[in-house]
Amino acid sequence: MNESILETVAKAVGIGESYDHFNDELIMHINTVLMGLRQIGVGPSEPFLITDSTATWSNFLGDDKNYEAVKTYVCLRVRILFDPPTSSTLADAMKNQIAEWEWRLNLEYECNKQKEGETNSGE
Template sequence: MEELSILSDVKKAIGLMPEYDAFDQTLIMHINSVFMILAQMGVGDKKGFRLTTGEEMWTNFLPEDYENFESIKSYIALKVRLLFDPPSSSVHKQAIDDLIKELEWRLNFEAESK
């Protein structure tokens, strides 16, 4: 399976076609904000990570054998979704918030355990 860029994966996760680029700069800004949060939680490089071109791959951020690789993808997609296109339903928003909080707790716990 072909590896997609971080930007393309996030776009797909929030319901945009990867080739649609009208919102790329806004999405990159939001993704970079989430990378800052992850760095503060101790996930990834202590210096942080950021997208500059939008072509960066997930393996540029973390090695492919990182045990919770997919949870990082989910966390970034959920956070970007709330920043970029929050749901109009308060119930739906609360469900996303709850998932984000659980992932934050688990990722933070894992980072502190290492």
């Protein structure tokens, strides 16, 4: 899970690896999405920002494999911000996927928080 966040998102929105003209805009949108994830409990407790292609998914998520869906969620959210579809049907489908992944990621966080509470109270 050590791949670059920026490179993953750029590829997902259809930008080739060697084309970095949109990196500043993508970074801005990625950081916006990462802030939102932090607010629902996903990612590090301290604010996390990327500034270039060196930030990796493991920097953001650590070794927790329960949050692999974060990649899909971030790519979908950035795509809507960066290059929204012209078809309202496609836009609605993407928004529905975003809402589902956001709900599932928050649910995963709440379940993990509950398990941690049970473990800590049992010690």
